[in-house]
Amino acid sequence: MSVVLALTLAACSGSATPTTVSGGPVTSGDGDGTCEVDQTDGELNLYNWSDYIDPDLIAAFEEEYGVDVVETFYDSNETMLAQIQAGVVYDLIVPSDYMVAIMIEEGLLMELQADALPNLSNLGSEFVGMPYDPDGTYSVAYQWGTTGLGVNLSVVGEDFTPSWSLAFDPEATAAYPGGVSLLNDARETVGAALKYLGYSLNETSEDALQEAADLIAAANVTTFDSDQYPDNLVNGEVSVSHGYSGNFFTAFDETENPDNWAYVIPEEGATLWTDTMAIPADADHPCTAHTFINFLLDAENGAQLTNWTFYASPNEAAEEFIDPEILEDPAIYPDDETFALLEAIEDTGDDEILFTDYFNIARGG
Amino acid sequence: MNEATTPRPLVDRLLAAHGWLVYLFFYAPIIVLTVFSFNDNSRVGVWTEPSLRWYRAMIQNDDVMRAIRNTLIVAAVSTVVSVVLGTAAAISMERYRFRGQRTLDGLLYLPIIIPDVTMAVMMLLFFTQAFGFLEGLTGIRLSLGLGSISLAHIAFNISFVAVVVRARLAGMDPHLTEAAADLYASPWQTFRKVTLPLIMPGVAGGALLALTLSLDDVVVTSFVTGPGSTTLPVYVFGLVRREVSPLINAVSTAMLVASILLVAVSLGFQRRSAPVATTSETDEGDTDGPTAPMAGRVSRVGADAGGV
Amino acid sequence: MVMADLEARAERAASRRGFLIGLPAYVYLILFFAIPLLIVAVYSFATRTSTGATALSDWNLDAWARVFSAAPARVFVRSFLLAAATTVLCLVFSYPFAYWIATRSPKVRSLLLVLVMIPFWSNFLVRTYAMKFLLGSEGPLSIISQLLGGEPVRLLFTVWAVLIGLVYGYMPFMILPLYAALERMDWSLVEAARDLYAGGWDAFRKVTLPLSMPGVVAGSVLVFIPALGAYVVPAILGGGSPPYLGDYIVLQFLTARNWPFGSALSVSVMLIMLIATIFYFRRGGRTL
Numbered sequence: 014m015s016v017v018l019a020l021t022l023a024a025c026s027g028s029a030t031p032t033t034v035s036g037g038p039v040t041s042g043d044g045d046g047t048c049e050v051d052q053t054d055g056e057l058n059l060y061n062w063s064d065y066i067d068p069d070l071i072a073a074f075e076e077e078y079g080v081d082v083v084e085t086f087y088d089s090n091e092t093m094l095a096q097i098q099a100g101v102v103y104d105l106i107v108p109s110d111y112m113v114a115i116m117i118e119e120g121l122l123m124e125l126q127a128d129a130l131p132n133l134s135n136l137g138s139e140f141v142g143m144p145y146d147p148d149g150t151y152s153v154a155y156q157w158g159t160t161g162l163g164v165n166l167s168v169v170g171e172d173f174t175p176s177w178s179l180a181f182d183p184e185a186t187a188a189y190p191g192g193v194s195l196l197n198d199a200r201e202t203v204g205a206a207l208k209y210l211g212y213s214l215n216e217t218s219e220d221a222l223q224e225a226a227d228l229i230a231a232a233n234v235t236t237f238d239s240d241q242y243p244d245n246l247v248n249g250e251v252s253v254s255h256g257y258s259g260n261f262f263t264a265f266d267e268t269e270n271p272d273n274w275a276y277v278i279p280e281e282g283a284t285l286w287t288d289t290m291a292i293p294a295d296a297d298h299p300c301t302a303h304t305f306i307n308f309l310l311d312a313e314n315g316a317q318l319t320n321w322t323f324y325a326s327p328n329e330a331a332e333e334f335i336d337p338e339i340l341e342d343p344a345i346y347p348d349d350e351t352f353a354l355l356e357a358i359e360d361t362g363d364d365e366i367l368f369t370d371y372f373n374i375a376r377g378g
Numbered sequence: 379m380n381e382a383t384t385p386r387p388l389v390d391r392l393l394a395a396h397g398w399l400v401y402l403f404f405y406a407p408i409i410v411l412t413v414f415s416f417n418d419n420s421r422v423g424v425w426t427e428p429s430l431r432w433y434r435a436m437i438q439n440d441d442v443m444r445a446i447r448n449t450l451i452v453a454a455v456s457t458v459v460s461v462v463l464g465t466a467a468a469i470s471m472e473r474y475r476f477r478g479q480r481t482l483d484g485l486l487y488l489p490i491i492i493p494d495v496t497m498a499v500m501m502l503l504f505f506t507q508a509f510g511f512l513e514g515l516t517g518i519r520l521s522l523g524l525g526s527i528s529l530a531h532i533a534f535n536i537s538f539v540a541v542v543v544r545a546r547l548a549g550m551d552p553h554l555t556e557a558a559a560d561l562y563a564s565p566w567q568t569f570r571k572v573t574l575p576l577i578m579p580g581v582a583g584g585a586l587l588a589l590t591l592s593l594d595d596v597v598v599t600s601f602v603t604g605p606g607s608t609t610l611p612v613y614v615f616g617l618v619r620r621e622v623s624p625l626i627n628a629v630s631t632a633m634l635v636a637s638i639l640l641v642a643v644s645l646g647f648q649r650r651s652a653p654v655a656t657t658s659e660t661d662e663g664d665t666d667g668p669t670a671p672m673a674g675r676v677s678r679v680g681a682d683a684g685g686v
Numbered sequence: 687m688v689m690a691d692l693e694a695r696a697e698r699a700a701s702r703r704g705f706l707i708g709l710p711a712y713v714y715l716i717l718f719f720a721i722p723l724l725i726v727a728v729y730s731f732a733t734r735t736s737t738g739a740t741a742l743s744d745w746n747l748d749a750w751a752r753v754f755s756a757a758p759a760r761v762f763v764r765s766f767l768l769a770a771a772t773t774v775l776c777l778v779f780s781y782p783f784a785y786w787i788a789t790r791s792p793k794v795r796s797l798l799l800v801l802v803m804i805p806f807w808s809n810f811l812v813r814t815y816a817m818k819f820l821l822g823s824e825g826p827l828s829i830i831s832q833l834l835g836g837e838p839v840r841l842l843f844t845v846w847a848v849l850i851g852l853v854y855g856y857m858p859f860m861i862l863p864l865y866a867a868l869e870r871m872d873w874s875l876v877e878a879a880r881d882l883y884a885g886g887w888d889a890f891r892k893v894t895l896p897l898s899m900p901g902v903v904a905g906s907v908l909v910f911i912p913a914l915g916a917y918v919v920p921a922i923l924g925g926g927s928p929p930y931l932g933d934y935i936v937l938q939f940l941t942a943r944n945w946p947f948g949s950a951l952s953v954s955v956m957l958i959m960l961i962a963t964i965f966y967f968r969r970g971g972r973t974l
Contacts, residue, residue, distance in 0.1 A: 474704020493915030
């Protein structure tokens with residue numbers, strides 16, 4: 014009897030909170046799998062990177078469409094993939110470029126219905142067909158940016174060389190109070206090491222990967238962190254942090270002396286990434302998910318997103334609403350010279366798992 | 379019981395000094411944490427002025443409130459079920475003999491020994507397989523959530539409850555049940571009127587333990603939770619790994635107060651329902667929570683409490 | 687003859703009743719514990735695909751081979767040393783403490799015990815966080831050390847922080863069995879030793895210590911086993927790097943996506959604990 018009770022709980026656990034209906038155009042699913050514009054079919058189970066969306070945008074969506082948004086967070090594409098592969102059900106995820114390719118290959122994504130996404134036309138043309146999703150059938154660009162190093166200028170000095178040696182050189186970094194923080198992310202961190210060693214981000218030869226792993230293992234790393242790296246930097250826990258551009262700017266802005274810190278793109282090269290919104294194949298509320306994507310594609314909402322995250326927006330129509338300071342900042346919207354340094358992470362097929370394995374070896378496991 | 383020899387004065391004073399230092403070690407972090415939860419400043423460590431703002435922030439935080447609600451549901455369900463099943467198992471093991479008892483005894487002990495991580499992995503794989511199997515069989519798609527968490531908690535709690543109740547049963551005079559039978563009481567009547575009242579402190583202790591373990595569990599829960607069914611310990615764990623903030627201090631202080639209140643209530647309950655006639659050792663009379671002979675058991679049992 | 691027959695039947699009835707009373711619990715444990723355990727064992731022989739998914743086919747021993755390879759060995763050794771250090775430190779600090787409590791008057795003892803119980807029953811996660819809060823480089827300890835002219839405290843994310851956190855978390859589990867053993871001891875033997883002109887230290891070394899050994903063993907096992915598989919404390923205070931056993935296993939399921947290997951590791955850890963516990967029982971541990 015108790016088992017039955019518990020199993021019933023399991024069955025009911027899909028919808029933890031009741032859907033509240035208030036104003037806004039709301040209809041429930043019409044059962045044939047197609048989604049209309051602005052249609053919702055229950056709450057939105059959003060699985061996103063932490064600190065990646067303005068809470069006001071969530072609140073605005075909840076109010077306009079009368080549905081709850083339940084947020085869960087991850088700190089790397091691989092963690093997200095592990096959850097999806099394990100069968101945990103979400104309605105909307107935010108995978109990066111190469112991960113989209115992997116998930117399409119594995120059949121984990123649902124095809125998007127363009128009819129439910131009228132705001133798609135707001136996207137900049139260069140984001141409509143990307144190498145990882147050539148026809149744009151499975152993903153919609155969300156934000157793009159770079160991965161580099163945040164540095165404490167009072168530690169590294171004003172005339173430092175913008176190089177990965179700031180993170181990887183054990184001698185140079187030995188004197189840094191608190192050491193270095195690297196991203197807890199296989200592709201990014203192994204990629205950074207590969208770049209420093211002169212390879213491509215997508216190099217899969219085991220020799221090169223072993224070199225990269227050795228480099229990481231020898232570095233003066235205090236912690237591998239993909240969440241707190243900006244805060245640890247400005248709090249003085251570490252002197253150099255490996256991380257994503259926008260999160261650094263948000264953190265610098267909140268300090269009393271923002272000029273004490275800087276974000277640099279190392280001269281050996283760095284990652285240019287594009288994050289996207291995608292719907293898992295087994296999503297329970299795909300129509301709400303479509304509506305949310307459309308909501309974020311709106312020009313003003315897209316601008317609000319960038320104004321909050323300090324990442325670059327793929328939304329061309331949003332540009333007129335984005336803070337001019339952000340548009341003109343070369344660290345956020347890189348200039349041509351910087352673009353030449355950037356490389357995108359690509360799906361390496363069967364070799365993909367090597368990055369994860371060598372990263373774990375580097376971390377001492 | 380012979381009394382321990384008091385050490386010589388110098389040694390005695392050194393021991394006392396050491397004792398108080400240990401207490402300081404135990405309590406200082408907790409007290410500091412609590413004090414700073416009332417700090418108005420959002421930068422930790424820098425004391426500004428007393429304020430309740432973080433408690434207000436906590437109550438207004440939807441995620442925290444939802445996590446609390448989930449935690450209470452899971453704790454209530456798992457405690458009730460595991461107390462019933464665990465007590466029954468204890469009586470079955472302690473008072474009866476049947477075939478296969480030794481194997482089942484081993485099975486009953488395993489959840490106590492098993493490391494948390496292994497248990498978490500086990501339950502995840504089990505649910506993954508079970509959901510797939512059920513979906514293939516009936517087409518109903520279940521997913522991880524409060525149900526899977528409750529089922530997992532019950533799985534480890536049964537054993538802990540059984541151990542505690544068995545300790546109590548072992549100290550109980552078996553002749554009393556015989557006497558009841560001689561007086562024509564049926565087994566059920568004997569249970570209700572003789573056994574149950576006598577083992578009630580054990581049952582209460584087991585319930586307290588099950589509740590504590592459920593409220594403390596991090597690893598197992600995080601492996602079998604689904605979106606929206608996060609419990610408070612898992613939620614706090616996620617926060618705590620990432621940062622240190624006064625909001626966490628406030629939530630932590632609330633959790634501390636809750637656990638202390640829980641123990642106080644349980645102790646009060648145990649004292650009031652202390653049995654009249656048992657043949658237990660005299661040191662069982664010291665009912666300050668887990669008594670000395672139980673201390674060993676319960677401390678092993680509490681070892682898993684933190685989801686270590 | 688009839689009596690014997692009736693008695694036999696009554697016994698069988700009682701036996702059946704006993705079995706039935708416990709049946710719900712036994713069924714539950716078989717379904718939700720024994721079977722999951724079997725599933726993990728089975729998974730340890732499965733194949734991990736190139737994308738990290740698990741295929742329940744092509745059964746092999748790859749995962750187990752890996753368990754005995756160099757990298758996991760490093761993790762095992764690291765965790766083992768940490769657990770050993772934790773146990774030793776707990777023992778060193780807990781023994782005098784338990785001795786002190788055991789040698790107070792009964793009323794004082796009760797009070798002192800309650801004061802130990804309170805942290806013991808408090809939420810483990812919260813206590814660990816309290817340590818993190820205290821040890822941060824912006825935390826209270828750091829502020830004090832800076833006020834005193836020193837450096838900010840840089841303990842977080844080091845192995846020392848993890849060690850402190852483990853000792854902080856597990857000391858009560860060492861104190862309680864030690865106290866139990868000391869309290870139950872026959873102190874008249876100590877008095878006898880004193881009467882025979884043994885000095886305080888000698889009396890302790892030759893009488894008290896050996897007699898309290900069961901408590902020492904019990905406490906050590908109660909600390910060592912969970913410290914070996916610790917996950918929460920290293921994650922919060924150690925930053926996850928280098929990985930210890932608990933974190934290493936979780937890693938296999940979260941990011942490394944190597945479920946067969948993670949399963950093999952889980953089974954290995956459980957076997958180690960099982961052996962340690964059996965060892966404890968063989969050495970005369972009475973209660974668990």
